[in-house]
Amino acid sequence: MRITLNGQTREIEADPDKPLLWILRDDLGLVGTKYGCGQALCGACTVHVDGQAVRACQTSIGDVIDRAVVTIEGAFGRVAEVVEASWTKLDVPQCGYCQPGQVMAAIGLLNTNRKPSDAEIDDAMSGNLCRCNTYQRIRAAIHEAARVLGA
Amino acid sequence: MDHSSLATLDRDLRTSRRSFLIGAAVFGSCLVVGFSAEAEVSQVAAKPGDNPFVGYVQIAPDDSVTIYSSQMDMGQGIYHGIATLVQEELDADWSKISVVGGFGNVALYGNLLLGGVVQMTGGSSGTASSWLRYRQAGATARAMLIAAAAESWSVPAGEIKTENGFVSHPSGKSARYGALAARAASGQVPGKVGLKEPKDWKYIGNQTLPRYDSRPKSEGRQQYTIDLHERGMLTAVMIHPPLFGATLRSFEASKAKAMKGVVDVVATPRGVAVVATGMWEAIKAREVVTVEWDDEKAEKRSSSEIADEYRAAADKHGEVVASNVGDVDTAFANAPKLIEARYEFPYLAHASLEPTNAAARMNPDGTLEVWGGHQMPDLYQTVAAKVAGITPDKVILRVMKTGGGFGRRASVDSDVIVEAVATAKAIGWKAPVKVQWTREDDMRAGRYRPAFMHKMRAALDGSGNLLALRDTLVGQSISRGTVMEAALIKNGVDLLSVEGMANQPYAIPNVRVELTTTNSPVPVLWWRAVGSTHTAYALEAFMDEIAHAAGKDPVEFRLALLKDKPRHAAVLRLAAEKAGWGTPAPAGRFRGVAVAESFHSYVAQVAEISVNKSGLPRVHRVVCAIDCGVAVNPDQVRAQMEGGIGFGLGAILKSRITLDKGRIVEGNFDGYDVLRINEMPSVEVHIVKSSAPPTGVGEPGVPPIGPAVANAMFNATGKRIRILPFGDSEKS
Numbered sequence: 019m020r021i022t023l024n025g026q027t028r029e030i031e032a033d034p035d036k037p038l039l040w041i042l043r044d045d046l047g048l049v050g051t052k053y054g055c056g057q058a059l060c061g062a063c064t065v066h067v068d069g070q071a072v073r074a075c076q077t078s079i080g081d082v083i084d085r086a087v088v089t090i091e092g093a094f095g096r097v098a099e100v101v102e103a104s105w106t107k108l109d110v111p112q113c114g115y116c117q118p119g120q121v122m123a124a125i126g127l128l129n130t131n132r133k134p135s136d137a138e139i140d141d142a143m144s145g146n147l148c149r150c151n152t153y154q155r156i157r158a159a160i161h162e163a164a165r166v167l168g169a
Numbered sequence: 170m171d172h173s174s175l176a177t178l179d180r181d182l183r184t185s186r187r188s189f190l191i192g193a194a195v196f197g198s199c200l201v202v203g204f205s206a207e208a209e210v211s212q213v214a215a216k217p218g219d220n221p222f223v224g225y226v227q228i229a230p231d232d233s234v235t236i237y238s239s240q241m242d243m244g245q246g247i248y249h250g251i252a253t254l255v256q257e258e259l260d261a262d263w264s265k266i267s268v269v270g271g272f273g274n275v276a277l278y279g280n281l282l283l284g285g286v287v288q289m290t291g292g293s294s295g296t297a298s299s300w301l302r303y304r305q306a307g308a309t310a311r312a313m314l315i316a317a318a319a320e321s322w323s324v325p326a327g328e329i330k331t332e333n334g335f336v337s338h339p340s341g342k343s344a345r346y347g348a349l350a351a352r353a354a355s356g357q358v359p360g361k362v363g364l365k366e367p368k369d370w371k372y373i374g375n376q377t378l379p380r381y382d383s384r385p386k387s388e389g390r391q392q393y394t395i396d397l398h399e400r401g402m403l404t405a406v407m408i409h410p411p412l413f414g415a416t417l418r419s420f421e422a423s424k425a426k427a428m429k430g431v432v433d434v435v436a437t438p439r440g441v442a443v444v445a446t447g448m449w450e451a452i453k454a455r456e457v458v459t460v461e462w463d464d465e466k467a468e469k470r471s472s473s474e475i476a477d478e479y480r481a482a483a484d485k486h487g488e489v490v491a492s493n494v495g496d497v498d499t500a501f502a503n504a505p506k507l508i509e510a511r512y513e514f515p516y517l518a519h520a521s522l523e524p525t526n527a528a529a530r531m532n533p534d535g536t537l538e539v540w541g542g543h544q545m546p547d548l549y550q551t552v553a554a555k556v557a558g559i560t561p562d563k564v565i566l567r568v569m570k571t572g573g574g575f576g577r578r579a580s581v582d583s584d585v586i587v588e589a590v591a592t593a594k595a596i597g598w599k600a601p602v603k604v605q606w607t608r609e610d611d612m613r614a615g616r617y618r619p620a621f622m623h624k625m626r627a628a629l630d631g632s633g634n635l636l637a638l639r640d641t642l643v644g645q646s647i648s649r650g651t652v653m654e655a656a657l658i659k660n661g662v663d664l665l666s667v668e669g670m671a672n673q674p675y676a677i678p679n680v681r682v683e684l685t686t687t688n689s690p691v692p693v694l695w696w697r698a699v700g701s702t703h704t705a706y707a708l709e710a711f712m713d714e715i716a717h718a719a720g721k722d723p724v725e726f727r728l729a730l731l732k733d734k735p736r737h738a739a740v741l742r743l744a745a746e747k748a749g750w751g752t753p754a755p756a757g758r759f760r761g762v763a764v765a766e767s768f769h770s771y772v773a774q775v776a777e778i779s780v781n782k783s784g785l786p787r788v789h790r791v792v793c794a795i796d797c798g799v800a801v802n803p804d805q806v807r808a809q810m811e812g813g814i815g816f817g818l819g820a821i822l823k824s825r826i827t828l829d830k831g832r833i834v835e836g837n838f839d840g841y842d843v844l845r846i847n848e849m850p851s852v853e854v855h856i857v858k859s860s861a862p863p864t865g866v867g868e869p870g871v872p873p874i875g876p877a878v879a880n881a882m883f884n885a886t887g888k889r890i891r892i893l894p895f896g897d898s899e900k901s
C-alpha cells in the first residue's frame with residue numbers, strides 16, 4: 019500500500035485493517051501521535067489526511083491508500099509554526115500528552131478558518147480531551163495564532 | 170486532625186526508617202496533614218557539605234545543565250519549579266536547562282515533608298520539599314564554579330561575578346560554566362553558602378519565566394513511557410480479572426499464540442499478559458484468549474446496593490470518632506433549629522490521558538531497567554527487585570514524564586511495575602517488554618477515588634448562630650490493608666478519609682466527626698486532592714445550607730466563623746471582592762462560593778453559572794484566590810488552579826464509576842465523561858502576596874469548585890445538589 023506520509027511516499031506492508039495509529043507508532047516510529055482511547059473519543063491521535071483532521075485510531079491504513087497523511091512530526095508551514103509558537107508562548111502544555119492532537123486539530127481549524135470565534139473553537143476542539151484541563155490556554159493560543167496569522 | 174495523633178505520626182515518620190522505607194513510600198498524592206514544612210525542612214536540609222554536582226546538578230562541557238529532580242513530573246510542572254529554584258542561585262543559561270528524575274538515594278531525594286526518609290511525589294509537597302534543598306544546590310554549585318575560576322585566574326573569589334552561564338572578572342576574564350564544570354565539581358564543597366535575599370530574586374516570583382518544557386511538548390517531541398521503542402521491545406496487554414478480588418485459575422491461548430506478531434501469552438501475579446510485537450497485534454490476540462477465574466471472594470455487588478448499605482450506615486453513629494469538640498449531643502438536644510443533609514459521592518477514575526504503563530528490560534550485566542511514572546521510586550525499586558529475584562541496587566529506574574497522573578502513578582501495590590517485570594521475566598528476559606493498558610483496562614482495572622457518603626447535621630439557635638455540627642462519613646479507607654496503615658490510620662481513623670472535615674476551620678462550639686470504614690475488594694487510591702474531594706464538598710455545600718437557614722449571606726456567615734483563620738478569611742474576601750460578590754450578577758447568572766484549605770494552601774472560589782435546558786449548570790466564570798506562600802512560578806500557580814478547577818468541575822458534573830454486579834460499567838470516555846473545552850469556564854486567579862514558605866498547588870485548586878458550583882445552582886434553582894455527579898442528582 020502506498021501512502022504519502024509527511025510529504026514522502028511510503029510503501030506500507032500491513033493488514034489493511036490495521037489502524038493508522040499503530041502503523042505510525044509501532045511500525046514507523048512516529049510516536050508524536052498519541053493513543054488515548056482507541057475509539058475516536060479523545061482526539062489524542064489527531065493527524066491530517068488530505069488536510070482534514072482525522073482520528074488515526076479509527077482510520078485503517080487501507081483507508082488512506084494514495085492519500086496524504088501529515089503527523090505532528092511533519093506539521094510544517096506557516097500555520098503549524100504559528101500554532102506551535104503560540105502554544106509555547108502561552109505555556110499551554112501541562113503533561114503535554116494531549117497536545118500533539120490539540121495542535122493538529124488547531125492547525126486544521128486555522129487552515130480553514132483564519133479567525134475562529136469561541137463557538138467555532140468549541141466546535142472544532144470539543145473532541146480533543148485534555149485531562150490536565152488546559153482548555154483556557156488552548157482557546158487563548160488559538161486566538162493568539164489567529165492574530166499572528168492575520169497580522 | 171488532632172495534634173496528638175499528628176505528633177505520633179510525625180514521630181513514626183522520623184524513627185522507624187526501616188518500616189517506613191516501604192511504608193512511607195506510600196504517602197501518595199495525599200496527606201501531609203499537619204506536617205510543618207518549615208520545621209521539617211530546616212532540620213533535615215540544613216546539612217551543608219553535599220556536593221551539588223553529585224546527584225543534583227550536572228553541567229556538561231557544552232554548557233547544558235541537567236538537574237536531578239527528587240519529584241516526578243506528571244504535568245504539574247514540578248520540574249519547572251525545581252529548575253527555577255536551582256537557576257535562581259546558579260545563574261545558568263536558562264535555555265540550556267533540563268530536568269530528569271533522580272532515584273535510589275534517599276539522603277539526596279527523600280521528601281523533606283515526610284521527614285526525608287523516603288522519596289516520593291505527593292501531597293502537593295514538591296515545592297515545599299525542594300524549597301531550600303534545590304536553592305542550596307544551585308548556590309553551592311555556583312560557589313564551586315566561582316572557586317574554580319578564582320583558582321585558575323588567581324584572583325579573589327569575591328571579585329567574580331556570574332551571569333547567564335558565564336563566570337567573569339572585572340579584569341576582562343570570563344569563562345563558560347561548561348568549561349569550568351569538571352574542575353568545579355572536583356573542588357572543595359563549601360561548608361555554608363548563603364542564599365539570595367527575596368528582594369534579589371530574579372526567577373522566583375517572576376511572572377514571565379517561560380516553562381522550560383513547553384516547546385518540546387507543543388511540537389510533539391516529549392517522550393512518555395508509551396513512546397518507548399528500545400531495540401526489540403515487545404508490547405504486552407493485560408487480561409485483568411473481570412471482578413475485583415477474582416484470581417486466575419487457568420487460561421487457553423493456543424489460538425492467540427498462532428497469530429501473527431504474537432510472541433507469548435503468560436501468567437503474571439495480576440492476570441494474563443499477551444505479548445506481541447506491537448500494540449495492535451497484542452490487542453487482537455487478547456480477544457481470542459479464554460480465561461477462567463476464581464471469583465469466590467470477588468466483589469459482586471452493584472453500585473446501588475453499595476449505596477444502600479452506605480446510607481444505612483450514615484444514618485447511624487460512625488464506628489469511630491475522628492474529632493470531637495464540646496458536647497454535640499447536648500447541643501442538638503436543646504437546639505431550636507436542626508438541619509440535616511446527606512451527600513453522596515461516587516467512585517472516580519483518574520483517567521490520565523496516557524493509560525497506565527511501564528516497561529522492563531534485564532541487561533546482560535544483571536541490572537534491571539524499569540521505565541515508568543515512578544512516583545514512589547523507593548517502593549517500586551524494592552518491588553521490582555523482588556519480582557525479578559535480584560537486589561534493589563540492581564534496579565535502575567528510568568523516571569518518565571507521564572501523560573497525567575492525578576495520584577494514579579503512586580500505586581500502593583506497584584501494579585503495573587509488577588506486571589512489566591513479571592512479564593519480562595516470564596518470557597525468560599529474552600526481550601524488553603512494555604506493558605500498556607488500553608483505555609478500557611485503565612478504566613476497569615482500578616484504582617479509584619473511594620465512594621463516600623456524608624450525613625451532615627447542624628444545630629442552630631433562635632438567632633441563627635451555629636451551635637453544633639456533626640458529620641458521619643462512610644467509605645473505604647485508602648490506607649487500610651496497605652503498607653502505610655501504621656502511619657496513616659490512628660485509632661481506627663484513616664486520616665485520608667477525614668482530612669478537610671476533622672480539621673474543619675470554622676469556630677463552632679460543638680463538633681463531632683464520625684467515621685465508618687467500609688470494606689470491599691474495589692481498589693481505591695488518592696485522587697487529586699484525596700479526602701478533600703468529598704469533605705470540602707460536604708462541608709462547604711452544607712455551610713451554605715446553614716447560612717441560608719440562618720438567613721445570612723454565605724460570605725459574611727463564613728467570615729464570622731473564620732476570625733481565627735486569617736488565611737482562610739483572606740482568600741475568601743479576595744475571591745468575593747474580585748467576583749463582585751454582593752453586586753448583582755449579570756442577567757441569568759448566579760453565583761456560589763466555597764473556601765477550603767488543603768495541603769497547607771488556602772483557596773476560595775466564586776463560580777458564576779447559568780442553568781441549561783437539561784437543568785445542569787453552565788459555568789461561565791470562576792474567580793479563584795489562592796494563598797500558597799511564596800508563588801515560585803506565578804504563572805504555573807495559575808495553570809494549576811485552571812487545571813484543578815477544570816478537573817474538579819468535570820468530575821462533579823459528569824464523572825462516575827459504576828459497578829454492575831461487580832463489573833465496572835464505564836470503559837471509555839463515552840461512559841466516563843470528563844470536561845471538554847466547550848464546558849471550560851473562564852478562570853481568573855488571584856494570588857495572595859506572601860513571604861511564607863511555599864506550599865502546594867497541584868491539588869488545592871480542586872476541592873472548592875464542586876461546592877461553589879452547587880451553591881450557585883441553589884441560588885439559581887432553589888435545589889441542593891447532594892448526589893454526585895450532578896447529572897445523577899437530576900435523575901434521582
Ligand code: FES
Pocket residue numbers: 052053054055056057058059060061062063064073074075076
Ligand atoms: S486515541 Fe484516537 S481519538 Fe482517542
Ligand code: FES
Pocket residue numbers: 111112113114115116117147148149150151152244522572573
Ligand atoms: S496537557 Fe495533559 S492531557 Fe492535556
